[in-house]
Amino acid sequence: DAPTPRIALPPVIGHRGAAGLAPENTLPGLRAAAEAGCRWVEVDVMLAAxxxxxxxxxxxxxxxxxxxGRLDQWTATQLAELDAGAAFDPAFAGTRIPTLAEALAEMVRLNLQxxxxIKPAPGAARETxxxxxxTVRDLWPEDRPKPLLSSFQRDSLAAxxxxxxxxxxxLIVQNRPVRWSEVLRELDCVSLHLAADHLLPAESREVTDAGWAVAAYTVNDGGTAARLRGWGVDAIITDRPDLIPNDL
Ligand code: G3P
Ligand code: MG
Structure with missing residues (x-):
């Protein structure tokens, strides 16, 4: 029998909000993900100066x-002057870089998990x-499922x-590490997030059979998503949640 997974991940997670539908890591991106039917979104968190x-x-x-310039050398007040939408499409001009606090409030409003x-600037793994x-402790409602914190940086996960x-x-990786179960135990992780391009057919099922959830990034077509699901991947992280059915 398969063990009970340490966390139940959804079939679809919007990547950077829904980076194929709206500017990445912005409030309009969260709204686009919700409108495309996502129950979960992934976003990147980095500290301003x-x-x-x-x-x-x-x-x-x-x-x-x-x-x-560099995000870690500008204050939040200075960053608020910048346009984070026009590069995606002029229709989004005027979109700002949100603070994590603003984003969490919008996620709650949209009922998104x-x-x-955690995407630290160089040298900021622990503080990020x-x-x-x-911020999550201060702002995330007690009665909602807790945010899943992930990172490539093992120092960030340890912190x-x-x-x-x-x-x-x-834990996010490109390729599954040789001692993956030791690393997941050491960092007390519930899930392993693997690059879809590097994933081998048997790898995902071995991880889920051991009780960890598996997410694969970044997959933007339904055929690839269906193949990965067949290999045991729980969650598809996608820029185009409109193209990946929730019930593949
Ligand atoms: O969290 C999965 C994925 O977002 C990791 O890669 O570079 O898009 O943050 P990246
Ligand atoms: Mg990311």
Whole structure:
């Protein structure tokens, strides 16, 4: 018999909100994910220079905001002046980089569950995790399923485990590490998040058979999603939740 998984992940998780439908890591992106039928979203959390957790993927402000600067060198007040929407589509001009606090409030309003990826700027692994835990504790309603904290950075997951042991954790990797079950136990994780492009057919089922949930990123077509589900993947992290059925 299959063991009871340590966490029940949904079939579809919107990536960076719904990065194929609206600007990534923004409030309109959360709304697009909800409208596409997502029950969960994944977003990236990085600290501004003032220590405020923001939703942002890159350290550089170039790709999205078109600015030669770094998110970890600007304060939240300075970042609020930047446009995080126009690079996706001029129709989204004026969209701001949200703080984690603003994003959590919008997720609650939209009834979304969340996977917060701790995405530290260089040198900020522990403090990014600690600020994320503090913000979730302060703002996330007690009566809702707790946010799942994930990271590529093992130092961030260790800090999250130490500061917020009540929040479930997931390890993100490109390739499954050789000693994957030891690492998952050490960091007290409930899930393993694997790059879909690197995933081998048997790998996912071995992880779920051992009781961990598996998420695969980033999958933007239904055929690939169906194949991965057949390999035992629980959750598909996608930019295009409109293309990935919840009941594959
Ligand atoms: O959380 C899964 C996925 O988001 C990890 O990659 O670079 O898109 O944050 P990235
Ligand atoms: Mg991410």
């Amino acid at each position: 003032c220590g405020t957790p923001m939703l942002h993927h890159d350290v550089s402000l170039e790709r999205i905001e078109g600015i030669a 969340v996977n917060l990826e 995790a600690e600020a994320t835990v503090r 999250a485990r130490d500061k917020g042991p009540e929040l479930p954790r997931g």
